[in-house]
Amino acid sequence: MRDIKMDLLSTEILTNRLRLKPVSMAYKEEIFSEFTEDITKYMCPRSPQHIAEIEAFIDNAILDLKKGSDLRLVILKKDSQEFLGCVGLHGMLGKTPEFGIWLKKAAHDRKYGLEAIRGIKNWAEQNLDYEYFLYPVDRANIASRKIPETLGGKVVREYEHKKTNGNILYLLEYRIERA
Template identity: 50%
Template sequence: MFTDLSTLILESERLRLLPITDAYTDLIFREFTPEVATYMHPRPATERSETEAFVEAARAGNREGYSLSMVITDRQSGDFLGCVGLHKLADKRPEFGIWVKQSAHMHGYGREAIHTLKRWADDHIPYEYLIYPVDSRNMASRKIPESLGAAIISQYDDTGGMGQELTLIKYRIDRGTPTL
């Protein structure tokens, strides 16, 4: 779809979204904890090499343009806050993914990052709608697609990477819905 997204930088009022690079491997390894992953499919890496493999796969997706994986940083300080992505870019229904480190929870960074990525998608991707999957119990994360006027399109039970039971809700986010 795209030839190379590895240099894309997106900014919002408080955030700078940067393409994922090796420089963030240690931070991702340290901050993607079992507490952060409670309601998620991926399980935290137990060895740094697993995070290295994730970062390399994400970088390949950015270079080849089939996925966009970015780190969320504080625009002023440059502090690492988490990761955000928009995957399956060639599909009619690309899918968001996001996590924010534990110490940055409850500051609206996730919502601001998704809204920023949504604005970029509206301008650059010919999608039918965007998908935002979230566990039904993750009320803070559910508020993100709801802030974009999203509608629930399905719900199903699944198992996360740590063996935890999940009840996933898939939200549909349409083009042109309000953003921050």
């Protein structure tokens, strides 16, 4: 079982090119400007209309970090500290935590998503008691589907999900086993 004393607010994960650190208000402007309609096309949430929505997201993320239920991190380039997006591991108190990720448009096609998810997976294998990971992704989002497939994920469920804007996502839920 995860050590109750683990401080997720100070968790930092380093990979070859990336630094993952807890989301904070320091990144609200970048999150607001980069979490666009185009980025959220295959995601459940819609793009924010007002920065207050991002502030509420960050406040909730910090509460979840304090509770130990979700690890929500910003993705930064290690060398320049450039903001690239956000990544999370949700439902950490259960046996099947779920990955989530988004990258700003300028960071696409560089395998940052795979590197970030792999970094969190490696961290979780050292720090969490779980059975396997889940990774839901819209079936049309080929680039994002490559992440769980590269990590050995297998589709275990297909379902529809209505987005907050009313559009329908056609999700494939991947199961990723422990290493």
